[in-house]
Amino acid sequence: MKIGQKFTTKNVNNDDNMVPLINVVFLMLVFFMVAGQIRKADPIPVVPPYSVNEARAATDPNVEIVVGVDSTLYIDDKFIEINRVQAYLEQRFLEDSNQENFWVQIKADGGIPLEKLRPIFNQVRLAGLTKVSLATQLERGNP
Amino acid sequence: MSLNLSQPKRKNAISLTPLIDVVFILLLFFMLTSSFVPWRIIDTPLSVATDKPKDIAEQENLILTLKSNNNQVWFEGGAIYFADQARFEQLVMDHNNGVFMIKAEVGVTLQTLLHLADQLKLHGAKSVSIANAFAMTAESK
Numbered sequence: 001m002k003i004g005q006k007f008t009t010k011n012v013n014n015d016d017n018m019v020p021l022i023n024v025v026f027l028m029l030v031f032f033m034v035a036g037q038i039r040k041a042d043p044i045p046v047v048p049p050y051s052v053n054e055a056r057a058a059t060d061p062n063v064e065i066v067v068g069v070d071s072t073l074y075i076d077d078k079f080i081e082i083n084r085v086q087a088y089l090e091q092r093f094l095e096d097s098n099q100e101n102f103w104v105q106i107k108a109d110g111g112i113p114l115e116k117l118r119p120i121f122n123q124v125r126l127a128g129l130t131k132v133s134l135a136t137q138l139e140r141g142n143p
Numbered sequence: 144m145s146l147n148l149s150q151p152k153r154k155n156a157i158s159l160t161p162l163i164d165v166v167f168i169l170l171l172f173f174m175l176t177s178s179f180v181p182w183r184i185i186d187t188p189l190s191v192a193t194d195k196p197k198d199i200a201e202q203e204n205l206i207l208t209l210k211s212n213n214n215q216v217w218f219e220g221g222a223i224y225f226a227d228q229a230r231f232e233q234l235v236m237d238h239n240n241g242v243f244m245i246k247a248e249v250g251v252t253l254q255t256l257l258h259l260a261d262q263l264k265l266h267g268a269k270s271v272s273i274a275n276a277f278a279m280t281a282e283s284k
Binding site for chain 1: 159167173178179182186188247249258279
């Protein structure tokens with residue numbers, strides 16, 4: 001019978017079944033490529049404090065200080081002792097070509113007590129740097 | 144002799160399986176590396192210590208003190224709960240020509256500090272200073 005023959009020949013090529021799959025996968029690929037931002041992961045997991053503040057950084061920070069909830073300190077992905085921060089920052093500032101726009105970002109966990117942050121701010125101040133920013137994330141829902 | 148030059152036309156010249164392999168790898172890469180939470184920043188300009196302290200007496204400074212993480216702030220001897228919207232509105236309306244300076248005692252977390260700063264900002268405070276909370280105090284040295 002002719003009808004039966006028609007159906008059997010169509011199922012020979014298995015790749016035909018993959019076309020819808022590829023369509024979906026391509027759509028997802030395009031979505032992630034366009035909507036996502038590729039960024040370096042933090043050396044330790046940090047949950048920044050929530051805030052209604054919406055300001056975004058215009059440029060990338062020259063130095064990024066990551067402070068974990070147990071107040072471990074990482075600068076530019078390297079573990080560092082608190083008393084060496086000032087020297088490191090001074091060295092980075094001297095090496096930089098664009099000293100006018102040199103700024104430091106402090107990415108601290110929201111649960112960290114403020115007295116643990118004070119020595120870090122003090123070290124930055126001792127290094128003579130004044131442009132410092134705290135990283136936050138936008139609060140969702142009811143503030 | 145007759146050469147069969149006309150090749151039979153195949154429907155799919157390339158198999159789709161290697162294509163999917165590559166596309167899946169690309170998809171995995173983009174899914175794992177992309178982040179959708181953009182970071183926001185709060186500027187906390189640090190003042191370099193000078194010999195002469197700046198004369199800031201022209202502006203009224205209000206000192207709000209955080210004593211613990213129980214969602215209340217101390218101001219002029221009384222506690223204000225963060226949830227007390229009317230009280231915050233009154234506070235901001237009465238003193239909006241001044242600077243709201245937030246101080247924090249031992250144990251107060253960064254999230255609590257920003258929560259208070261947000262409350263003041265949401266009620267229309269023009270100038271909120273959180274830099275004081277990060278300044279070294281005599282007892283923390």
